Amino acid sequence: MEPMLRLYNTLTREKAPFAPIDPTHVRMYACGPTVYDAAHIGNARPIIVFDLLFRLLRHRYGAAHVTYARNVTDVDDKINARAAERGVTIRALTDGTLGAFHDDLRKLGVLMPEDVNVPGERPRFVEPRATDHIAEMVAIVERLVASGHAYVAEDHVLFDVPAMADYGALSKRPLDEMEAGARVEVAAYKRSTLDFVLWKPSKPGEPSWPSPCGIALPGRPGWHIECSAMSWKHLGETFDIHAGGIDLIFPHHENEVAQSRCCFSTPVMAHVWLHNGFLQVEGQKMSKSLGNFVTLRDVLKDWPGEVVRLAMLKTHYRQPIDWTLRGLEEASRMLERWYGLAGDIGPGRSVPATVLEPLLDDLNTAAALAELHRLDDPADLKAGAGLFGLLGSTRSQREAAAVAVAGVDVGQVEALIEERRAARLAKNWAESDRIRDRLLRIGVAVKDNKDGTATWTVAT
Ligand code: AMP
Ligand code: ZN
Numbered sequence: 001m002e003p004m005l006r007l008y009n010t011l012t013r014e015k016a017p018f019a020p021i022d023p024t025h026v027r028m029y030a031c032g033p034t035v036y037d038a039a040h041i042g043n044a045r046p047i048i049v050f051d052l053l054f055r056l057l058r059h060r061y062g063a064a065h066v067t068y069a070r071n072v073t074d075v076d077d078k079i080n081a082r083a084a085e086r087g088v089t090i091r092a093l094t095d096g097t098l099g100a101f102h103d104d105l106r107k108l109g110v111l112m113p114e115d116v117n118v119p120g121e122r123p124r125f126v127e128p129r130a131t132d133h134i135a136e137m138v139a140i141v142e143r144l145v146a147s148g149h150a151y152v153a154e155d156h157v158l159f160d161v162p163a164m165a166d167y168g169a170l171s172k173r174p175l176d177e178m179e180a181g182a183r184v185e186v187a188a189y190k191r192s193t194l195d196f197v198l199w200k201p202s203k204p205g206e207p208s209w210p211s212p213c214g215i216a217l218p219g220r221p222g223w224h225i226e227c228s229a230m231s232w233k234h235l236g237e238t239f240d241i242h243a244g245g246i247d248l249i250f251p252h253h254e255n256e257v258a259q260s261r262c263c264f265s266t267p268v269m270a271h272v273w274l275h276n277g278f279l280q281v282e283g284q285k286m287s288k289s290l291g292n293f294v295t296l297r298d299v300l301k302d303w304p305g306e307v308v309r310l311a312m313l314k315t316h317y318r319q320p321i322d323w324t325l326r327g328l329e330e331a332s333r334m335l336e337r338w339y340g341l342a343g344d345i346g347p348g349r350s351v352p353a354t355v356l357e358p359l360l361d362d363l364n365t366a367a368a369l370a371e372l373h374r375l376d377d378p379a380d381l382k383a384g385a386g387l388f389g390l391l392g393s394t395r396s397q398r399e400a401a402a403v404a405v406a407g408v409d410v411g412q413v414e415a416l417i418e419e420r421r422a423a424r425l426a427k428n429w430a431e432s433d434r435i436r437d438r439l440l441r442i443g444v445a446v447k448d449n450k451d452g453t454a455t456w457t458v459a460t
Contacts, residue, residue: 005060005360007241008318010249010273011170015362018272020240026057026066027235029270031227031244031252032127034073035097036082040293041308041323042279042286044108048309049276049317049363050243051110054125055387056359059351063116063124069234072098072129076223080206090207091131104296107305107401109389128230130221131207136229137221138212140263141198145213149262153189155201155217161194164258170273171250181251196255197222224255231269232260242270246277246318247285277320279312286323294323304401306390307332313365313388334373338391339398341378348383355384402458406443413444417454420446 005018020026030050033043050070057066073079074094083093106112113125141157144150150159161167168178179193186193201217202208208218231239237260244253253273260269278285281292299308311331315321342348352375358367365388372388375381385391393401403410416435423431436446445459 002060003357003360005056006362007272007274008362009271010275011268011271013172018240020061021238021271023061024065026061026241027239028054028057028066028068028241028243029227029231029235029239030068030070030242031248032070032072033101034076034078035094035101036076036078037097037288038295038297039101039104040286040288041296041299042293044104044296044308045279045312045317045321046243046245046276047105047110048108048312050274052313052359052365052388053241053243053274053363054111055389056363058116059356059387060360064118064121066124067122067235068125069230070125070127071227071230072127073223073226074098074129074131075207075220075226084205094129100297104300104305107300108309109306109392111389126234128234130226130230133226133229133233134209134221136233137199137225138209140225140228140232140259141212143263144198144259147262149258150198151191152213152215153191155211155215155219156187156189156197157199157213157215158190158195159198159255159258159262160191161196161258162192164262167194167258168254170257171254173250178250196224196251198225198259224252225259227252227256228259228263228269231256232264237264238266238268239270241272241274243274244276246275249273249275274317276317279321279323281323283322300405301407302405303328303332304398304405306335306393306401310335310369310388310390314369316366317363334369335390338372338381338385341376342381342385342391343395343398345378345382347386348379348381351383351387352380355387359387399457406458408443408458413439413442413456417446417456421452421454424448424452 006015007018008015030046033039054066054068075090079090079094083090086093102112111125113123113127116124118124141150144159145152145157148160149163150157168175199212199219199221201219206220208220211217211219231242242253257269260266280286284290284292286293307328311327312321314327314331354371355368358364358371372381372384375384382391416439420432420435423435439446439456440459443459444456446454446456448454
């Protein structure tokens with residue numbers, strides 16, 4: 001028998017054995033990106049960490065018994081402003097940003113719906129978009145108003161915070177702190193400073209939908225309501241795990257809990273709440289607003305996605321990570337060693353207990369990776385790394401990735417190789433050497449084979 005999975009729950013501030021509501025169907029939700037612009041490397045942290053948890057749950061409960069929903073926020077102030085600036089619809093803007101983000105996530109070895117879903121079966125991984133769930137949001141808003149948990153004021157619908165007895169149970173913030181946090185957006189029509197927007201009128205030019213509760217003006221949802229709607233639609237009124245970055249605990253997750261619990265009259269929204277720590281630069285959270293960010297795209301120009309993934313997972317998910325060149329170099333060396341040991345063998349047998357046990361202990365990746373590094377049996381190493389989503393590429397895929405990272409123009413290289421072959425056939429050794437040097441200058445090393453052909457690799 002495998003040891004139990006234990007998870008640290010923000011709701012109880014304790015690490016406890018994980019007991020799914022229905023062990024034949026484990027349900028997990030993660031708040032995903034707001035797709036208005038290129039993601040920074042910090043945004044990749046929750047995606048990678050919760051991808052690992054999804055893999056671990058699939059391993060523990062069986063692939064057909066886990067459903068994961070990771071949403072996409074495709075309507076908000078920043079998206080509306082950017083789309084207006086560019087003169088495109090929000091759908092066109094968010095489709096473009098999301099497509100680029102997906103390409104980057106594939107490079108990071110993150111499982112995608114098409115990797116795990118089986119046609120004709122219940123979806124195992126869904127990536128719902130907010131704008132496809134307006135009807136569910138409207139339904140929740142109307143139920144909240146009908147049950148006295150929300151009210152209409154000046155064409156807005158607001159959640160009535162004092163009407164919920166145990167509001168604040170997740171973030172456990174003192175009332176005055178929550179009020180101070182909410183004060184930035186105090187409007188005259190709010191009954192209490194803490195009340196938050198469920199629905200608001202759209203400004204001219206903004207995307208809009210018919211409003212709930214008989215409001216004549218077309219409007220759009222507030223931010224928090226989308227996750228209550230999407231988790232309900234895809235996972236049900238109550239589910240097992242809700243995950244996201246630590247910055248989302250208040251107000252986003254607190255307000256999701258308020259909406260869902262009051263709408264469905266349930267004691268909890270999700271049983272376990274997981275929050276990842278920040279990726280930092282010199283001790284500060286990486287963020288767009290601080291301007292201390294590197295885009296995921298730029299990092300992936302310099303480093304293979306697998307190196308980035310390992311560098312991210314070396315730190316326990318709840319700890320802050322300082323993003324450094326040294327961390328990436330270390331990850332790169334670890335992977336090189338592992339590929340040397342187990343690169344060319346098929347998938348391993350079963351995940352070694354020494355690797356699995358620390359992972360089951362609240363995803364202790366640091367300890368699990370240290371154990372992985374200790375293994376010298378290639379089959380064990382391959383299986384253990386496989387659970388991490390690592391060591392899965394073939395030699396030619398790695399070479400292609402190295403070529404892409406080095407920015408080598410394959411067409412140009414092949415033309416030069418062909419010119420060099422012709423020079424060698426004509427015994428023009430000076431020309432052959434000149435071409436070899438030229439290739440080296442663009443980062444390509446040539447090796448001549450006995451049969452007269454030549455192979456090339458990205459020079460390291
Ligand atoms: P945003 O697009 O800002 O809503 O962020 C999307 C996700 O990335 C959320 O789950 C955030 O908590 C997470 N996030 C943003 N910045 C960081 C960071 N520096 N480190 C870790 N997670 C972050
Ligand atoms: Zn959310």
